[in-house]
Amino acid sequence: MRPLQIYIHIPFCVRKCAYCDFLSFAADQETQRAYIRMLLREIEAWQDRGDEVISTVFFGGGTPSVLPAEEITLVMEALKKKFSFAGDAEITLECNPGTLTAEGLSRYRRAGINRLSIGLQSAQDKELRLLGRIHTWEEFEESYRLARAAGFANINVDLMSALPGQSPAAWRDTLEKVLALAPEHISAYSLIIEEGTPFYERYREDAQRRERGEVCRILPSEEEEREMYWMTEKLLKERGYERYEISNYAQPGFACRHNCGYWERREYLGFGLGAASLMDHTRFADTASLQQYLDGRWRGETQGRLTRAEEMEETMFLGLRLRRGVSFAHFYRTFGVTMEEIYGEVLQRLERQRLLERTEERIFLTKRGTDISNYVCAEFLF
Known part of the structure; x- marks a missing residue:
């Protein structure tokens, strides 16, 4: 299940x-x-x-x-x-x-x-x-x-x-x-x-x-x-x-x-006015118009299937909000490549700036990185 x-x-x-x-x-x-x-x-x-x-x-x-x-x-x-x-x-x-x-x-x-x-x-x-x-x-x-x-x-x-x-x-x-x-x-x-x-x-x-x-x-x-x-x-x-x-x-x-x-980008399903969903690699949302919703036309426009690059971006900038950060193994299992292959230069630069720290298993924000998390996360956008 x-x-x-x-x-x-x-x-x-x-x-x-x-x-x-x-x-x-x-x-x-x-x-x-x-x-x-x-x-x-x-x-x-x-x-x-x-x-x-x-x-x-x-x-x-x-x-x-x-x-x-x-x-x-x-x-x-x-x-x-x-x-x-x-x-x-x-x-x-x-x-x-x-x-x-x-x-x-x-x-x-x-x-x-x-x-x-x-x-x-x-x-x-x-x-x-x-x-x-x-x-x-x-x-x-x-x-x-x-x-x-x-x-x-x-x-x-x-x-x-x-x-x-x-x-x-x-x-x-x-x-x-x-x-x-x-x-x-x-x-x-x-x-x-x-x-x-x-x-x-x-x-x-x-x-x-x-x-x-x-x-x-x-x-x-x-x-x-x-x-x-x-x-x-x-x-x-x-x-x-x-x-x-x-x-x-x-x-x-x-x-x-x-x-x-x-x-962590788990699948979720939204019901109700403007509610968003993420299912089968696709984001979609209900209409934000109350009248349309009450008329039974609840489904809004589908944003389309996410690209592999978009899913990588989301994995990083959403996952880094959590103090435990992003798992290297999870990234590899999901995308078939290592995090270093995709983001090696970014990771090294942010580590030199003491904004990111790593263990063998994970990469995560330092205390300083947490303080300017918006800047750090934006570095992972292609």
Whole structure:
């Protein structure tokens, strides 16, 4: 049986956050119900090959927990009817504080969901208001308590640093408060101001200043951002969290298997608005038009079969996001040539610059290489 990952996109949220450029939006209950009906049809229509076993499922968004819990249950039932599941399948639901209830969490558990990813972003109410979040720190604490009471023993908390007006001291306070709760996993990202968001219009000039190394008026300076970045690794390491990927930390045994699958280029199948898939060396995605999706025209354009060179590039720049890096043996088994034959000059140059390090089995980023990972990974593009 071939392992297969599944992603379910739920695009709905209470309201759009000021920094968010994801495919998400608020919608009325009638639209939400129509969407779920079409999502169930799309799952049912998939031509199962019969040799696949589901290793992970990830409900992402948007905020999947804005839906009534029974609709999440319907999707899980449709998946279990269509596919075979591994006995230890990791099934994650993204959720936000303020959208969780004791009854809903109990229903999630009965449906088979065994991992929650809670979007906190900050423990400072002032920062939460700035971000446009719908909750306070106190409401997050209550949601977290309800999740533990419902029996969830695998919880991720999403955090975001380098926010407008944020100081290293405020970021430390956020980390300390979250660490006191001992979640199994923490995702810690730096704010990226994306075009088309309210933040882009509000802070564009300051973001450009920071990129040029000039003094910022509102956003933290580059030095402050670096301080927060390394503070995160130091504090989490002291509390027993392994940094297994550039932005992700986990207690032993709790690395997110679904996300690791993306970085290792395992096959995955996406259902829902704009959801992407990688199957049989081909990338394709559902339509990003809600009306087309609700009309039953869910399949978007296929990007086409990946070339051998494209797959080599992805193997390197995705695999190097993981702290364990890329296996020489895996590269040879996949492509029939050694990594040295294809990337020898690049590997040697980056090792001389102390951005890459190797063992007999693997190549991986050094601490310095992790700090400028975008530059390192771009070196592997043909």
